[in-house]
Structure formats: C-alpha cells, structure tokens
Amino acid sequence: MSEEAKNDWGAYSAGKLVDATLYNIRRERRCELMAEGLRYMDLCRWRSMDQMIGTPYFVEGIHIWNTPMEDWYDDLLADGSDGATVSSPTFSEYLRPYQKNSNMKCYDGYIWHMAHYLTPIMYKQFLLTLQSGHEVEYSPLYQNPYWPIAAGMPAEQ
Numbered sequence: 001m002s003e004e005a006k007n008d009w010g011a012y013s014a015g016k017l018v019d020a021t022l023y024n025i026r027r028e029r030r031c032e033l034m035a036e037g038l039r040y041m042d043l044c045r046w047r048s049m050d051q052m053i054g055t056p057y058f059v060e061g062i063h064i065w066n067t068p069m070e071d072w073y074d075d076l077l078a079d080g081s082d083g084a085t086v087s088s089p090t091f092s093e094y095l096r097p098y099q100k101n102s103n104m105k106c107y108d109g110y111i112w113h114m115a116h117y118l119t120p121i122m123y124k125q126f127l128l129t130l131q132s133g134h135e136v137e138y139s140p141l142y143q144n145p146y147w148p149i150a151a152g153m154p155a156e157q
Contacts, residue, residue: 010030121147
C-alpha cells in the first residue's frame, strides 16, 4: 500500500491510508470509469485530498532531465525567466508544467481546502428564501461548511 499511496489519491480517506481491499475496489472503479469524468466526484466523496491541505501537489509530466531525452530537444530553456519553456531540473527530474517561472498560477503547487469538498450556496438563494424585512442570517437555508454567506468571499478554511 505504501507504494500505491505515492501515486494515487484514492488510497486515502481523511488523510489516512485505506486497507488493501478497499483500495483495490477504488482502483477498479478508476479503471472502469476512466474517461467518464467521475474521478473528481469519487475523490471528494472519499475525502481523498486531505493530504494536500498541508503539502502542496505538483503536477508532473514526462521524465526528461538526466535521461537521453534531454539531448533530443535543443529548445529547452529552464532558467525561470518569462521566456522559459520548461521547468528547472532543480525542482524535479520530471517536467512540471506549472513551474516554468514564478509568475505561473500554481507555481507553489496546488493546495486543497476543506471547503472545496462542497460548493458554496449562492447568495441569491438566501435572498430568495427571506421573508420581507429580515436579514440574510434569518434565511431557512444554511451555508455549506467553511463557506461564508456573503457574496464574493473566499473559503474560510
């Protein structure tokens, strides 16, 4: 299981490794439903992305540095400038498409927040359920955990 856990978020639930039987069921589901767009929903349902709360995740591509393929290309610029075409070999031997330069959105990796397991309820929905003269706090609806009621605000956790 420790080897599987390195490459598959489905090996986790709430930040802990699952047993081998449950992992094999999850792996089979991943293989059977590969191109149907259900993987993200499974990972949220299983709470598999908790390990990304404290440790950022870096998307990696092909293994190019310190391999013969490094010499196949003559246009690899990995100096971290705005004109860089690939990530630096000091980060990883694999190409990291979001670490070409520090201006990129996920340069420091993807971080997960607990709020992202659920989407926020739109502010408009709270307004639609109010009786006249009441504030939004008196709506019969309640916001999903870690999301504020106010519109345009980021997740709280």
